[in-house]
Amino acid sequence: MGNKRHEKIGLSEEQVLEMYKTMLLARKIDERMWLLNRSGKIPFVISCQGQEAAQVGAAFALDRQKDWTAPYYRDLGVVLAFGMTPKDLMLSAFAKAEDPNSGGRQMPGHFGQKKNRILTGSSPVTTQLPHAVGVALAGKMEKQDFVSFVTLGEGSSNQGDFHEGLNFAGVHKLPVITMVENNKYAISVPFDRQVASENISIRASSYGMHGITVDGNDPIAVYEAVKDARERAINGEGPSLIEAVTYRLTAHSSDDDDRTYREKEEIEEAKKHDCVLTFSNYLKEVGVLTEELDEKIHAEVKELVNEATEYAEEAPYAAPEHALRFVYEE
Amino acid sequence: MGNKRHEKIGLSEEQVLEMYKTMLLARKIDERMWLLNRSGKIPFVISCQGQEAAQVGAAFALDRQKDWTAPYYRDLGVVLAFGMTPKDLMLSAFAKAEDPNSGGRQMPGHFGQKKNRILTGSSPVTTQLPHAVGVALAGKMEKQDFVSFVTLGEGSSNQGDFHEGLNFAGVHKLPVITMVENNKYAISVPFDRQVASENISIRASSYGMHGITVDGNDPIAVYEAVKDARERAINGEGPSLIEAVTYRLTAHSSDDDDRTYREKEEIEEAKKHDCVLTFSNYLKEVGVLTEELDEKIHAEVKELVNEATEYAEEAPYAAPEHALRFVYEE
Amino acid sequence: MAVMSYIQAVTTALREEMQRDEKVFILGEDVGKKGGVFKATDGLYEEFGGDRVLDTPLSESAIAGVGIGAAMYGMRPVAEMQFADFIMPAVNQIISEAAKIRYRSNNDWNAPITIRAPYGGGVHGALYHSQSVEAVFANQPGLKIVMPSTPFDVKGLLKAAIRDNDPVLFFEHKRAYRLIKGEVPDEDYVLPIGKADVKREGDDITVITYGLGVHFALQAAEKLAEDGIDTHILDLRTVYPLDQEAIIEAAKKTGKVLLVTEDNKEGSIIGEVAAIIAENCLFDLDAPVMRLAGPDVPAMPYSPPMEKFFMINPDKVEKACRDLAEF
């Protein structure tokens, strides 16, 4: 029985198992989407694979009944943790009318669901950051005690909106947590051709805020960092910038062929640290997860994914003329 | 005979006197413009007052035969040092046809003069920063040994273009020197409501570049910092971010009334450190400037300003239909 | 009923809306202690405090983006762009975000933000303090663009914009701020966004315009009346989406139409007005559609002779009207 790191930071067995299950569910939904894409059933997929630990670790450190989130396109793990269902996600992949994100109007990965306080997102990167700051500002004005949680990639941290949004949050000491999921590539461009600073969290000092880099393959480390940031935010100590170092295990998207710009060996090496695998190993080492339980979880997850896929595949598209609706309030 | 700080960093008597004269000239042109504005002769003025030391100290540390500059609207000291004449500046203030900056098309303070490698500037702040980076990129591509020097205010350092431009420069290690003239206000908004970081130069770390804060009232300190930055740039050590701490001695512009947002006492206090005054005192202390010489310089400067004013006032406007010219190449 | 200036109508509408609904707040550069560079928010900081009249950093994209976030949460932000010319860094937030939030979320979310900005020339503002920028946004379904001409319209339309559940760009003519005065009812009222307004009834020729152009047209109409030319003047008020019905009606009424804008001619919103007329009124026209606009040069120069050359004015409108009447 190894070192129970999760207990030390107050995570129960149930919680870590729930985290594990959420990570696995994200992974399996994603894998299924690739299959559906490759068999011509859905036109597009953009993946969470390799980043589930960061996403789920962070989300579990938040108050998922209260906090708001502005996720980016890879954040399957975040939105699942916030209450989106596999069915919702598959409806989005198939672009069906019932998709709660957009009714089939947006590509998969463009999350949004008001009832779960998931802000609607777009494709141009980093625009969601000022939105999250705006939600935090509103919360502060209304004397609410939630935080606002926003994510983006390390490439996207070079957009002007990153700077403008974080400076705004810093000046007004707003309860917003920004997590950069640094997966070392922005499509084909590697970290060192993309980001001039040694790491992303050092940029926190430009905004007078707390900054930290954590191992994004370790959900417990991410949980701890976000938990700490949340406490600061709630105590009026202002915003935080967290960098979760991960790796993108798939190509950028189903439209990308990553063989032109990165070595197979690099990916093989990264797969050894695949967070779903390493977290499962950890849970087994500390005796929380048995082989039997793991199988059961896998089966449950598979069932969920199957169900969701079938449902979504059968579900109807919105009528063509539905394209005319909801430009303005009706 | 005090401590000859200028000698220690290799500045000759001629050079410091030339610097002093340039600072004084900038100040006197600016003061004249206010008079012209208040007597209804020119519609607008935006001042360098209080920032001459930073501007002239920096410009003298550059190779003014070779380096390129993208100044901002207060940089009278920079453009004078780069070869623009008092006449040129007065022509601009009066919006006359002969104005080399814009032929009377732009407000004063919108500098530009190709023969002196002063990039044409606009009103939206910070757009010049990526331009300066582009010039540095071109220089590097063409294997030239100049640097590109760009300035802006501390408020303007919160625009997205600041972040995007500096990150680009940092990634590609370009020979560009950015100097923020921190005069503690952006119109009415004071530093602490504007900038979330403790100072501006700390932002250099976000771009993997050298950063330093210097006393912007001391032209020798600024000279030293820019000289050092230039050497780094020429040696391929990449860009630098310099913060020159100054104070805006006038209202934001002739359209502004600063009494609504800052205390008279604060301005009075700042005037004690007026850089033209303190530099003159320093030069006298170290025996470089005598009362007699100072009077002579003042007289020369006055003569220049008078001449320029008279010339510009008499000069013709561009014809009305000239408004149609130079939209595209002709 | 009080007589007030155009800018006083702006301040009045803001104050009343902030008193009415505490979700309304203002954000922008220098809007707080200074009360705005034009004094549009004068006195509001004192009345409502710095939390509801928020001085922001110099970052237009953040002003828009943070406002959008707060609006999605349920607040009613009124963002000020110091000059319309400086809205450009915020274009991504306005076009990619504000305009598309309701549509892309299939009506789950909305972003009820109002973005105010002073536009227009004739104030020695040179290239970057004189522009008309509406055409940049007048092709973005999801947005509404309001450009009022009178204090009465300002008050009613700004209130309507703040209460609107969709994003509204509200462009105020900066030269009108102190130049234009008019009666404004003390009571609370709103005017419909999306509706044009007949500012003068007439039978001979029709002028369709907005903003300061309305006043130039009214002045020209007085002179023309002396010579028996009776001018019908339609004030677009909302320039996007356009009030097609009112445009068609006004064009048909006289069969001779002059369109006026102070923007550059090509690609300005009066092009779309002309297109609506060309689609719908061909057989009702007695003369080709005529346009009076700024020349196709980047923006208004600073030097007075060139500025005057660029800018429309009552004389230019009058001359165009005469040409049209004589056609």
Add this chain to the structure above:
Amino acid sequence: MAVMSYIQAVTTALREEMQRDEKVFILGEDVGKKGGVFKATDGLYEEFGGDRVLDTPLSESAIAGVGIGAAMYGMRPVAEMQFADFIMPAVNQIISEAAKIRYRSNNDWNAPITIRAPYGGGVHGALYHSQSVEAVFANQPGLKIVMPSTPFDVKGLLKAAIRDNDPVLFFEHKRAYRLIKGEVPDEDYVLPIGKADVKREGDDITVITYGLGVHFALQAAEKLAEDGIDTHILDLRTVYPLDQEAIIEAAKKTGKVLLVTEDNKEGSIIGEVAAIIAENCLFDLDAPVMRLAGPDVPAMPYSPPMEKFFMINPDKVEKACRDLAEF
């Protein structure tokens, strides 16, 4: 003379210009090792190296702004925006800077930058990978906007854009990239920016369009010809500033004009085309000007039925032509 695809013509033009003039260089996201997300710069990194085919950080405003700076210095930057939808963060640099540099400096400076971007729909790209964005820029004197329809035009116009001493936005239809093939001369040639091109001579009705719309119109014309309807097709090629003369001539030729764009209707550049016709051809028209465009909704949805509903196609063009012919 080789037959090549639209995107091959892009790559060919880029390669030849880079070979001809070493001041020409490319900058953008993923343009280097990857050769661009559409492969427009495929092979250029290998041929010219990473300094002249520069992978930039993910910052459109910097891509434009750094390019503008290099252009002012005397280089010939060709900047790629990965999708036209993502040009929005660069609007300030394009409108406030590139467009105004020559004018504001009274001809002292100029900014010869070319900005390429794939635009257009019908590729399951949803709201943010399908937009037509030309209208945002088509009111900015100082800019030129080129939108070619054929590989032949692509090569000649892209070369012209790169050699132009003013900033040019060059929008390439992403669905045309592989769909449209055509003959392209091996030799060096340029085509004039600012000139429209008659793509089919005809006597009964006139279609004025650009980009993919040209091919839809050509296909429709074939069908119409079977029924004796002879279609004249004008390809705008440069959508700003417009070739007024060619538009007027084409409209007068048949007196019946259909304008086609895949952009949203209101405020699109065909509104300006209609205005030019309304000003100049009133007495030559036998039917009201007709417009076929996307509906006024923010952008094309992802789900196939809604995308198809939004997007123009040969059938829709044909139907509109028949209505017009029968008028």
